[in-house]
Amino acid sequence: xxxxxxxxxxxxxxxxxxxxxxxxxxxxxxxxxxxxxxxxxxxxxxxxxxxxxxxxxxxxxxxxxxxxxxxxxxxxxxxxxxxxxxxxxxxxxxxxxxxxxxxxxxxxxxxxxxxxxxxxxxxxxxxxxxxxxxxxxxxxxxxxxxxxxxxxxxxxxxxxxxxxxxxxxxxxxxxxxxxxxxxxxxxxxxxxxxxxxxxxxxxxxxxxxxxxxxxxxxxxxxxxxxxxxxxxxxxxxxxxxxxxxxxxxxxxxxxxxxxxxxxxxxxxxxxxxxxxxxxxxxxxxxxxxxxxxxxxxxxxxxxxxxxxxxxxxxxxxxxxxxxxxxxxxxxxxxxxxxxxxxxxxxxxxxxxxxxxxxxxxxxxxxxxxxxxxxxxxxxxxxxxxxxxxxxxxxxxxxxxxxxxxxxxxxxxxxxxxxxxxxxxxxxxxxxxxxxxxxxxxxxxxxxxxxxxxxxxxxxxxxxxxxxxxxx
Amino acid sequence: xxxxxxxxxxxxxxxxxxxxxxxxxxxxxxxxxxxxxxxxxxxxxxxxxxxxxxxxxxxxxxxxxxxxxxxxxxxxxxxxxxxxxxxxxxxxxxxxxxxxxxxxxxxxxxxxxxxxxxxxxxxxxxxxxxxxxxxxxxxxxxxxxxxxxxxxxxxxxxxxxxxxxxxxxxxxxxxxxxxxxxxxxxxxxxxxxxxxxxxxxxxxxxxxxxxxxxxxxxxxxxxxxxxxxxxxxxxxxxxxxxxxxxxxxxxxxxxxxxxxxxxxxxxxxxxxxxxxxxxxxxxxxxxxxxxxxxxxxxxxxxxxxxxxxxxxxxxxxxxxxxxxxxxxxxxxxxxxxxxxxxxxxxxxxxxxxxxxxxxxxxxxxxxxxxxxxxxxxxxxxxxxxxxxxxxxxxxxxxxxxxxxxxxxxxxxxxxxxxxxxxxxxxxxxxxxxxxxxxxxxxxxxxxxxxxxxxxxxxxxxxxxxxxxxxx
Numbered sequence: 001x002x003x004x005x006x007x008x009x010x011x012x013x014x015x016x017x018x019x020x021x022x023x024x025x026x027x028x029x030x031x032x033x034x035x036x037x038x039x040x041x042x043x044x045x046x047x048x049x050x051x052x053x054x055x056x057x058x059x060x061x062x063x064x065x066x067x068x069x070x071x072x073x074x075x076x077x078x079x080x081x082x083x084x085x086x087x088x089x090x091x092x093x094x095x096x097x098x099x100x101x102x103x104x105x106x107x108x109x110x111x112x113x114x115x116x117x118x119x120x121x122x123x124x125x126x127x128x129x130x131x132x133x134x135x136x137x138x139x140x141x142x143x144x145x146x147x148x149x150x151x152x153x154x155x156x157x158x159x160x161x162x163x164x165x166x167x168x169x170x171x172x173x174x175x176x177x178x179x180x181x182x183x184x185x186x187x188x189x190x191x192x193x194x195x196x197x198x199x200x201x202x203x204x205x206x207x208x209x210x211x212x213x214x215x216x217x218x219x220x221x222x223x224x225x226x227x228x229x230x231x232x233x234x235x236x237x238x239x240x241x242x243x244x245x246x247x248x249x250x251x252x253x254x255x256x257x258x259x260x261x262x263x264x265x266x267x268x269x270x271x272x273x274x275x276x277x278x279x280x281x282x283x284x285x286x287x288x289x290x291x292x293x294x295x296x297x298x299x300x301x302x303x304x305x306x307x308x309x310x311x312x313x314x315x316x317x318x319x320x321x322x323x324x325x326x327x328x329x330x331x332x333x334x335x336x337x338x339x340x341x342x343x344x345x346x347x348x349x350x351x352x353x354x355x356x357x358x359x360x361x362x363x364x365x366x367x368x369x370x371x372x373x374x375x376x377x378x379x380x381x382x383x384x385x386x387x388x389x390x391x392x393x394x395x396x397x398x399x400x401x402x403x404x405x406x407x408x409x410x411x412x413x414x415x416x417x418x419x420x421x422x423x424x425x426x427x428x429x430x431x432x433x434x435x436x437x438x439x440x441x442x443x444x445x446x447x448x449x450x451x452x453x454x455x456x457x458x459x460x461x462x463x464x465x466x467x468x469x470x471x
Numbered sequence: 472x473x474x475x476x477x478x479x480x481x482x483x484x485x486x487x488x489x490x491x492x493x494x495x496x497x498x499x500x501x502x503x504x505x506x507x508x509x510x511x512x513x514x515x516x517x518x519x520x521x522x523x524x525x526x527x528x529x530x531x532x533x534x535x536x537x538x539x540x541x542x543x544x545x546x547x548x549x550x551x552x553x554x555x556x557x558x559x560x561x562x563x564x565x566x567x568x569x570x571x572x573x574x575x576x577x578x579x580x581x582x583x584x585x586x587x588x589x590x591x592x593x594x595x596x597x598x599x600x601x602x603x604x605x606x607x608x609x610x611x612x613x614x615x616x617x618x619x620x621x622x623x624x625x626x627x628x629x630x631x632x633x634x635x636x637x638x639x640x641x642x643x644x645x646x647x648x649x650x651x652x653x654x655x656x657x658x659x660x661x662x663x664x665x666x667x668x669x670x671x672x673x674x675x676x677x678x679x680x681x682x683x684x685x686x687x688x689x690x691x692x693x694x695x696x697x698x699x700x701x702x703x704x705x706x707x708x709x710x711x712x713x714x715x716x717x718x719x720x721x722x723x724x725x726x727x728x729x730x731x732x733x734x735x736x737x738x739x740x741x742x743x744x745x746x747x748x749x750x751x752x753x754x755x756x757x758x759x760x761x762x763x764x765x766x767x768x769x770x771x772x773x774x775x776x777x778x779x780x781x782x783x784x785x786x787x788x789x790x791x792x793x794x795x796x797x798x799x800x801x802x803x804x805x806x807x808x809x810x811x812x813x814x815x816x817x818x819x820x821x822x823x824x825x826x827x828x829x830x831x832x833x834x835x836x837x838x839x840x841x842x843x844x845x846x847x848x849x850x851x852x853x854x855x856x857x858x859x860x861x862x863x864x865x866x867x868x869x870x871x872x873x874x875x876x877x878x879x880x881x882x883x884x885x886x887x888x889x890x891x892x893x894x895x896x897x898x899x900x901x902x903x904x905x906x907x908x909x910x911x912x913x914x915x916x917x918x919x920x921x922x923x924x925x926x927x928x929x930x931x932x933x934x935x936x937x938x939x940x941x942x
Contacts, residue, residue, distance in 0.1 A: 117830035193895050196826065196828075196829070196859055197644075197826055198826060200897050202678060203644065206678070207674060210673065357667075387668050418666075422664050422665040428668065442664065444661070445660050453927060457923060
């Protein structure tokens with residue numbers, strides 16, 4: 001780690017320069033410029049254990065050109081810029097550790113055009129996932145990336161979001177065709193076309209997907225759509241242990257059963273869901289499944305999967321074809337958040353995720369459960385088991401410094417464990433402020449390549465400073 | 472285009488420096504260093520209309536550490552480096568316009584480890600596609616990216632190759648999990664892990680996929696594998712015109728029929744294939760299809776597809792379940808190259824490709840066919856129609872300067888046409904030396920982002936200079 005480029009300068013404006021910049025922004029944007037404490041705090045870390053670090057101001061642009069003007073002005077005044085979607089980042093990606101301007105994309109929420117035949121659409125970055133799917137429903141199309149929160153497409157691209165349907169439909173990496181981005185110098189660039197594939201030059205689209213706003217601000221996205229499947233079935237089954245649940249999924253994928261969703265809840269999570277939703281499920285590791293396809297296809301998928309379940313000692317394989325029955329089966333999965341909060345009244349939900357090769361998933365989960373017990377934590381586990389990604393929901397008393405220290409140490413060990421298994425310190429939450437040291441542990445000198453790109457494209461460090469990289 | 476970083480210096484060694492560098496390489500590598508004319512010419516452009524520009528020397532490294540030593544030494548002596556797989560680049564990616572050293576990866580051809588449960592494997596960059604699939608066959612696994620040529624995995628990653636199965640299994644972009652790369656300064660970096668997905672930092676893997684060796688040399692790849700499907704069926708059907716063939720495919724994809732391969736031959740190509748293989752097919756636009764899945768699944772896919780064919784005026788839908796019958800159906804497609812050469816004895820095969828949104832594919836192909844006629848060319852068309860990518864095989868007399876000028880002008884119009892339809896100037900062949908001006912036309916100022924990255928990672932322009940970017 002010898003030839004690291006200089007650390008970002010975080011905008012580097014003096015206090016007077018910054019004040020003058022904020023005054024110019026106020027003049028430019030009128031009532032779409034805000035500095036009230038409440039609005040600033042709503043544009044900081046909302047959803048994680050990190051301290052709340054509000055920006056100096058919040059702006060609400062309405063066009064790409066306006067974003068470009070804001071970025072140029074902030075650059076001239078050494079003001080950091082922090083892109084903001086709905087604030088659902090789980091690693092404090094929206095915090096403003098160096099102050100600056102939060103760029104709230106919420107008013108750029110137009111679905112610009114849907115190309116039905118090509119199954120793609122162009123949206124502004126502030127369009128949310130549910131908004132887009134409501135827009136598409138009558139066309140028989142949908143956008144499949146589902147990270148849980150009703151996040152904006154821009155935010156989802158920036159954290160390379162994925163979620164429950166990634167095993168079948170891919171992540172944001174796979175579903176973004178092109179972006180319009182405002183670069184750190186305020187220039188506007190289009191990174192791709194609507195062609196489904198291209199070998200024309202460097203993949204700048206994929207560079208911005210997952211860059212967490214540190215290289216520029218995404219203002220428009222062209223994304224792939226999928227046809228709403230003619231039939232959807234759901235299934236649920238429990239297992240004597242995590243290993244047999246994971247082995248079942250490994251075998252199903254190996255045999256090419258195109259599972260659309262496959263979620264694994266550990267027995268702690270099932271217990272929480274039973275308590276919350278009164279489901280009466282067996283308190284054992286449990287798979288929640290969804291199959292998409294033709295009528296005959298989903299039946300065949302469910303039956304084939306059921307055979308593999310039986311071979312692996314799974315029990316009570318139940319499947320449901322109607323929407324109502326399906327929703328009943330998936331109810332517990334959908335209510336995980338609330339069920340967790342009830343597990344330990346007064347606690348907060350501290351979410352963390354890792355991802356490992358699927359062959360190591362059971363080991364990683366079992367070791368992590370032992371660690372949870374030894375550390376004395378309340379922390380159910382839910383896994384997107386089809387791709388080796390799992391979440392630990394640590395229910396923590398965030399005011400208790402000793403407990404928080406134990407939780408942070410636990411999260412550290414979890415990351416180290418995943419990295420040691422040739423996995424990653426985050427499958428879908430991103431680095432933000434929370435995982436910078438683990439990015440280094442995972443990538444080693446490859447972080448130098450990332451920093452060289454950051455320095456080349458954002459030499460003054462105006463774009464979301466203090467994120468991704470250790471300052 | 473005002474703030475372009477300085478053009479690459481193409482190594483910038485003086486003649487004396489370079490001579491000294493070659494002498495040091497000879498000492499380092501012994502008989503794995505070659506300067507004979509024949510071997511140098513075999514390591515230049517082998518497959519396109521571009522002039523042959525051999526390197527000064529060819530080296531045959533056996534380890535990543537040896538590649539790193541070669542890169543460091545070449546850097547010290549201002550010698551350009553050109554990575555070489557099997558030389559099947561169609562845009563002269565292997566040429567050495569500034570001289571330098573061709574780094575032949577052919578001896579780094581070990582399959583290092585296959586992780587069956589995780590369905591991934593780690594290979595050296597010189598492993599070829601057929602070699603890998605032969606290695607995997609007994610495990611019931613395969614690597615799906617099939618660009619036609621028996622290319623190396625390193626070369627395929629570098630040009631973001633795809634081919635006939637991309638509509639179902641994705642391109643190299645989708646199937647590479649991690650890379651080991653030697654950077655332009657000779658440092659060795661690992662760009663990812665074996666986790667199926669990650670949100671940890673910038674996607675350096677995707678930056679190297681498609682960089683055509685201009686950012687470093689790929690020495691190892693971790694790639695995704697797929698289970699050999701239990702059943703494979705093939706089908707063939709002809710259409711009154713290109714539009715109805717394209718509409719059929721659009722509808723099938725819309726309905727979620729997971730077609731594994733779908734190739735469209737125009738009537739000129741069918742005529743050539745009939746003549747070469749004696750197939751007696753109707754000389755009309757023809758789809759060649761392959762379906763992968765369970766026994767019942769492939770039957771359902773073929774039947775559903777057949778119904779759509781009938782709805783669109785397609786005729787003589789024939790499908791085959793046995794390997795033998797399937798091979799017979801696909802024979803014509805496999806023999807396209809030879810069939811084309813027979814169309815015009817003495818001519819060479821000048822391959823070019825573009826990719827457009829699928830809704831524009833019929834228009835683009837029809838306009839291109841008119842252009843072919845008006846230009847007086849012999850040029851059959853084959854399309855990977857599932858993703859809007861098509862190839863024009865111009866059968867040209869490369870010694871005839873006037874004809875070559877007409878062919879180049881035709882290719883220029885083809886690129887402009889695709890770009891105007893929101894498509895790309897190359898779906899899978901890459902930029903190399905042939906499409907640099909169209910990269911600019913397609914990407915505009917986004918090329919500045921690419922050049923800034925090139926300048927940051929390879930400040931002395933040692934890596935494959937004269938490719939991708941206009942010098």
